[in-house]
Amino acid sequence: MWFGSGQSKTSIEEANKHLMELYKKIADLEDQLRKKTHELEQKEADFDAVMREVHEKRQLELKDLNSLIYQQNLKLMHFEKDLSSRDTELQVLRKRCRMFDEVLRYKATLGKLTITMEQAEQYARLTSNARDYTRTYPIDTDCVNTDPAPLMIRDVAIDDKPESEVSCGPSVSDLPNGFTTPKLLRSVTNGAP
Numbered sequence: 001m002w003f004g005s006g007q008s009k010t011s012i013e014e015a016n017k018h019l020m021e022l023y024k025k026i027a028d029l030e031d032q033l034r035k036k037t038h039e040l041e042q043k044e045a046d047f048d049a050v051m052r053e054v055h056e057k058r059q060l061e062l063k064d065l066n067s068l069i070y071q072q073n074l075k076l077m078h079f080e081k082d083l084s085s086r087d088t089e090l091q092v093l094r095k096r097c098r099m100f101d102e103v104l105r106y107k108a109t110l111g112k113l114t115i116t117m118e119q120a121e122q123y124a125r126l127t128s129n130a131r132d133y134t135r136t137y138p139i140d141t142d143c144v145n146t147d148p149a150p151l152m153i154r155d156v157a158i159d160d161k162p163e164s165e166v167s168c169g170p171s172v173s174d175l176p177n178g179f180t181t182p183k184l185l186r187s188v189t190n191g192a193p
Contacts (some may be wrong), residue, residue, distance in 0.1 A: 103110075
């Protein structure tokens, strides 16, 4: 027998026991490592899923924002076009307003002119039917009033005398030799002869 063989046997058993404990500990650590690795992989997968979802949401939001920007740009272009059109319209209206103001400056003059024109029209109508008791005039002359300052005439023929008997010009006998009575246009009032 070997000297001290018993002591070495116990130490071998203790060493084996110690090795077995180490193997167990290593197995536990490996098991924990596998669990931690699995948890980490799961967390990474969850994180990737969340990041994909966030990215998709961000893309959708960007798409919505781009669409909104496009719509707002269209509205802005429409408003700019409308503003330009209104500016043009405003310029036209201002010009018309200035023209109207200019017309209003002559309102009194225009009123007087209108009254004078109405009087001239009345005078022309009245003189075309007026009687002249002192002269006889040619049959084929038409009467037109050319008096620049017409006056109302009271002596008017109202009876049914034919047009040939209307007096409105000088007599042929009053004219110098070689002159003939001119043919004048018939006066027209409101589009009617």
